[in-house]
Amino acid sequence: MRNALNALADELRRLKDDGVKSVAVSDASLAALRAAVKVRGQVEFSAVARRDSTKLDLTPSPAPAESRRAEPAASPAQNAAGSARLPSSALPAPPVVVLPAGDKAARWAALRETVLNDPTCLAHARPGKKVVLGVGNLDARIMFVGEAPGADEEVQGEPFVGPAGQLLNRMIAGTGLKREDVYIGNIMNWRPEMPLGAGGIQAGNRPPTAEEMAYCLPYLRAQIEIVDPGLLVALGATAAQGLLGPGTFKALGEIRGQWREFQGKPLMVTYHPSYILRNPTNRSKRLIWEDFLKVMERTGLAVSEKQRGYFLG
Ligand code: URA
Numbered sequence: 123m124r125n126a127l128n129a130l131a132d133e134l135r136r137l138k139d140d141g142v143k144s145v146a147v148s149d150a151s152l153a154a155l156r157a158a159v160k161v162r163g164q165v166e167f168s169a170v171a172r173r174d175s176t177k178l179d180l181t182p183s184p185a186p187a188e189s190r191r192a193e194p195a196a197s198p199a200q201n202a203a204g205s206a207r208l209p210s211s212a213l214p215a216p217p218v219v220v221l222p223a224g225d226k227a228a229r230w231a232a233l234r235e236t237v238l239n240d241p242t243c244l245a246h247a248r249p250g251k252k253v254v255l256g257v258g259n260l261d262a263r264i265m266f267v268g269e270a271p272g273a274d275e276e277v278q279g280e281p282f283v284g285p286a287g288q289l290l291n292r293m294i295a296g297t298g299l300k301r302e303d304v305y306i307g308n309i310m311n312w313r314p315e316m317p318l319g320a321g322g323i324q325a326g327n328r329p330p331t332a333e334e335m336a337y338c339l340p341y342l343r344a345q346i347e348i349v350d351p352g353l354l355v356a357l358g359a360t361a362a363q364g365l366l367g368p369g370t371f372k373a374l375g376e377i378r379g380q381w382r383e384f385q386g387k388p389l390m391v392t393y394h395p396s397y398i399l400r401n402p403t404n405r406s407k408r409l410i411w412e413d414f415l416k417v418m419e420r421t422g423l424a425v426s427e428k429q430r431g432y433f434l435g
Pocket residue numbers: 268269270271272275280281282283284286287308
């Protein structure tokens with residue numbers, strides 16, 4: 123049953139990535155699905171396939187024990203507070219960020235202080251969870267931009283530390299760089315809230331709304347201003363929409379692999395690493411890798427024949 127549900131979820135995600143907006147489900151199927159989900163208590167969408175047919179291994183690695191730790195159950199009061207905040211509606215106007223004078227480290231530290239104490243961010247981070255700012259090398263030539271913190275990130279207070287982050291690290295390693303060489307941020311500074319499930323746990327993630335992204339965008343802009351990278355890489359459709367504006371494209375396939383611009387910086391749009399976690403095929407790895415090759419070339423990184431051939435054949 124678990125495998126069947128995972129396969130169904132993968133297929134639905136694939137259709138969504140391809141731009142399909144709705145699927146017809148009969149009442150009988152819906153009832154069967156409801157029953158199946160109820161039996162499991164919580165639907166997990168996990169990537170399980172492991173293969174090593176390629177030289178650069180982008181198969182999912184198990185999340186560290188710490189990040190897989192079950193979240194403590196929320197108290198009834200926390201549950202009530204959590205559902206009262208759903209969905210994020212009527213956010214205040216986006217913040218106006220004025221960076222102080224000083225070197226990059228001082229300006230970044232000031233920004234961090236502001237973001238971590240932003241009352242709106244704090245109000246939307248669930249009790250005991252963290253507001254998340256980007257991390258990395260303040261002199262990075264490449265800045266990756268993801269969507270929003272997930273379960274692992276809201277615990278650790280750092281972007282891309284869960285399974286998608288492990289994979290991103292390996293993709294970065296494929297370019298010959300290390301995580302510490304680049305800067306990694308998200309559009310959102312908090313994990314978009316969803317109703318809490320059994321035991322007060324938020325089981326899944328939802329994409330942030332346009333309003334939520336608009337609220338957090340000034341903080342991402344400020345990070346771009348401070349780091350001043352040579353280029354940006356948007357990871358996934360939501361990040362790309364957040365940067366390029368709602369309605370810029372219907373399906374990611376329309377613009378992935380193309381250079382766009384954001385805040386005067388070249389912007390490469392590519393798949394989110396979680397797309398590969400859900401579709402760990404050579405074809406999907408090759409597509410994202412081709413975008414990484416373009417990023418390497420534009421950054422002036424040497425590309426070896428071996429690197430050029432990853433995931434071919
Ligand atoms: N996905 C994102 O887009 N950002 C993270 O920080 C983690 C997963």
